[in-house]
Amino acid sequence: MATTPAEGLDPVSAIALVGAVGIGAQWLAWRLRVPGIVLMLLAGVLVGPVFGLLDPERDIGPITDSVISIAVAVILFEGGLTLNFHALNDAAKGVRRLVFLGAPLGWLTSALALRYGAGLSWESSAVFGGIMIVTGPTVIAPLLRQARLERRPATLLQWEAIVNDPIGALAAVLAYGAIIVLNGSASLAQGVGHFVIGVGVATALGLAGGWGIAWSFRTGRVPEFMKVPVLVAVLLAVFALSDLVLHESGLLAVTLMGVVIANADLPSYEELRRFKEHATILLVSGVFILLAADLDFSTLAGLDWRAVAFVAATVLLARPAAVLLALAGSGLPWKERILVAFTGPRGVVLVAVAGLFGSLLAGLGIEDGALLGPLAFVLVSATVVLHGFTLAPFARWLGLSATGTPGVLLVGGSRFTAGLAAEIAAAEIPVRVVDTNLYHLRGAREAGVPIFYGDILGESAEQQLHMVDYGTLLAATDNDAYNTLVATDLAPEFGRDRVFQLARYKGDAPRHALPSTLGGRAFAGGLTYGELEQRLRAGWQCRTTRLTAEFPFAAWQEMHPEAVPLARLDGRGIAFDWKEIGEGERLIALTPPRAAVAAAQGTTVEQAAEAGRQPEEPARGAD
Structure with a gap:
């Protein structure tokens, strides 16, 4: 039975609202040519804490966190499917440095920004600093699509975002385990052993899941109509089993599984990838709406000027320092290093994982652990808006955009x-x-x-x-x-x-x-x-004609009745599909020889050529 607005929405209506608002925000962003992530965050805040139409905890219930975890796993898996090693080319060295050097350096610089910018304790700074390694494929992919960067910087940002996502989550797990050991809740051997076993199991499950899918699909063990369902089922099983051994290790498992499948040269790979892309668009929309709608303004009220200092330190110091040090001596042009260094938007993984570890730290008696969730949301909001509106012009200024x-x-x-x-x-x-x-x-x-x-x-x-x-x-x-x-x-x-x-x-x-x-x-x-x-x-030849008030399209048609219009040129580019063409625009058409035009008009070739040629557009080629 449907509930009244005062009581909230029933789960079905709430989920329907999340889907409608999320996809609607993405469509509106496409129409307005603005970053979709920004509108999704705004829409989530409006339907949630502002107007009170949606409260995930009230309307959907305790499964909200589980739904977000599964959605993040699917998003990371789809990201892994895009990581084909053949596409790395000259970006391979830069990617290796961003992963093996950039991740630990980012952990260190982020922890320092938290300690001295936000004023958190060393315990909370170490845990949250690990999570901040994550730059967020859910945000990077839409931004890259909009900014249209050159291939190498786009590849660097894409690979870093996807590969470092599970690394950041595992860094937080490692830091949290170290805190438990220091608090005397577990021995060093127990903490290290649990972490190593968890990472090992996640790696094994991810590789085995990817190899098993590739082998079964290639050998015809799975019929075509069941490939996507089997893929989803194995993906969820790998994620769940890995998380049972070590919390958040499932993110590593599903990313590895996606990378294995991406490099297996499967004949049905493109079909699988496109299906996952469509699913990811739905999931990204839903997750952003849920996280924004779940925001509690009262928790943000507990933040002070230090939150602004923390965001500024992260964007202007911590991120650039880690990337520039990691890429030093890599041979990459300095413009590409600058672009990557100052592009670090955070996404849903940061908010989801920060909220989890914030409550765990608070349970250990570390009071400022409760600030991790609000700080994460502030950082995500600030970086999404900042990079959403500045990445494209910044790349153009550096000469690195299409x-x-x-x-x-x-x-x-x-x-x-x-x-x-x-x-x-x-x-x-x-x-x-x-x-x-x-x-x-x-x-x-x-x-x-x-x-x-x-x-x-x-x-x-x-x-x-x-x-x-x-x-x-x-x-x-x-x-x-x-x-x-x-x-x-x-x-x-x-x-x-x-x-x-x-x-x-x-x-x-x-x-x-x-x-x-x-x-x-x-x-x-x-x-x-x-x-x-x-x-x-x-x-016949392809010719361009500029139309004017004195020589409109109708006059051109009358002069060239047999000509075939091909394209319209205006200030925004070229269009092959058009119904009319206005004054000041140019027309590319396939036109008959001058002699044929002259014969049809009863004029000389010279007169036909003079009439058909506009001063701005001298004809190219010879008849």
């Missing part, structure tokens, strides 16, 4: 793509032509257009092409089936509304036709590769 205008990938080298790419490049929009046949790329090379010789779906493209630089893809090879494969496979990467392909040849028998639900959006008025090539052999 170009401001998303580029275009043209898959398939031909006279058509070479001509289209030349017009796009002339508009100062990044463009690259990709083909597996070097001869097909000759036209693009002669036009001075960047190329990539290889398969767009291959591992080399994933490693060498920085996909974040491109916002639109056109599959335009002479193979309809390959075009459809490329468009279908890369649609989740670019967004289905930004993936296009040439029309398929209609002469195939129905039994050879590909499903209409596959592939990209229509392009070039539905012309096929053969029809485009036929026009190019007849002298």
Whole structure:
């Protein structure tokens, strides 16, 4: 039976509200082009302590902490699935230093910031300092997606966030164990033995779980329709068993399990990864809403100016000092080291683990342990807002972000793509032509257009092409089936509304036709590769025209009735899908030879050329 607002929500309604508010905040952030994490925190605070619509402890009950723990485990596992060793390339040395040197240095500098900034005891500082190693994959991933960093600094931040997450939790476990030993609650041998056994069991379970999944999937021991359910079941079992031996060691186990699967070259890996990405978006939304809604303003009231000093010391001293010392002599450019050093947003793992150990420390009689939860929330809120709004401009200032205008990938080298790419490049929009046949790329090379010789779906493209630089893809090879494969496979990467392909040849028998639900959006008025090539052999060319009040789109259409509009250029970039084009914008179109235009208009070639060419846009190429 549903409860009244005064009594709170029933668990089903509360969970539904969490999902609606979390996903709604992410969608609104996408529409407004602001960091999603910031809006999720704000939304959680509004529905929780501000308006009192949601109280996780009251409405969902004691399972809230367990739900958050499982969600964090799934998030870390998905993060592990992104850690393919082949993608490290020249970032490998930096990642090793951030893990093996940066983590202990971060523990030390964070503990000092807590001791002298927040004024905590050495016991609380040691435990919380270990947790602060965590930079938070739940926050880093959305920020990287928005900031569009260059490959190496993005790789450094992503790997550090995911790998150091379980390390930070285990550092807190180690510090807490040391405090128990010093308090006489356990002997040194017992404390060290328990920790070593727990870490060993977690490592073994993670490796065994990952290897078992990879082996069973590769050998067909699990049917296709059960792969995701089996994966989730094994993931939860590994997490639970590891946590039974040593609390928080399950985070290490699931991260290792994800890394093993990511490097196993499974044929169904992409399908699994995308499913986990979707699940992670839901879980991140839910966890942030729950943690923010559970905030008690009265606990924050117990903080003073030292909380501000602690945040400032962490952001400006502790984090930069640890990273810069760890990366000293690494050979990385100083700009990349500066960017990584001053980018350390914290996320849900910090808040969840800090709340747990804060209550444990308070139970041992360490009074300031109760401040760990509020300080963690203040640090997360401050760093999320700070880095959410400053990472992209800071990276641009350092010259480490992708170009401001998303580029275009043209898959398939031909006279058509070479001509289209030349017009796009002339508009100062990044463009690259990709083909597996070097001869097909000759036209693009002669036009001075960047190329990539290889398969767009291959591992080399994933490693060498920085996909974040491109916002639109056109599959335009002479193979309809390959075009459809490329468009279908890369649609989740670019967004289905930004993936296009040439029309398929209609002469195939129905039994050879590909499903209409596959592939990209229509392009070039539905012309096929053969029809485009036929026009190019007849002298047609890609040309750019600037439209003005005196020469609007309607006038252009009247002058070029046979021309095929291809793209619209405005101040924000390029669009292949558009319904109208306004004054001051430019139009790229495939137009017939000047002689054909002159014959249709009853004028000379010179008159047709003069009428069809705007002063701002001299035609390129020859008829």
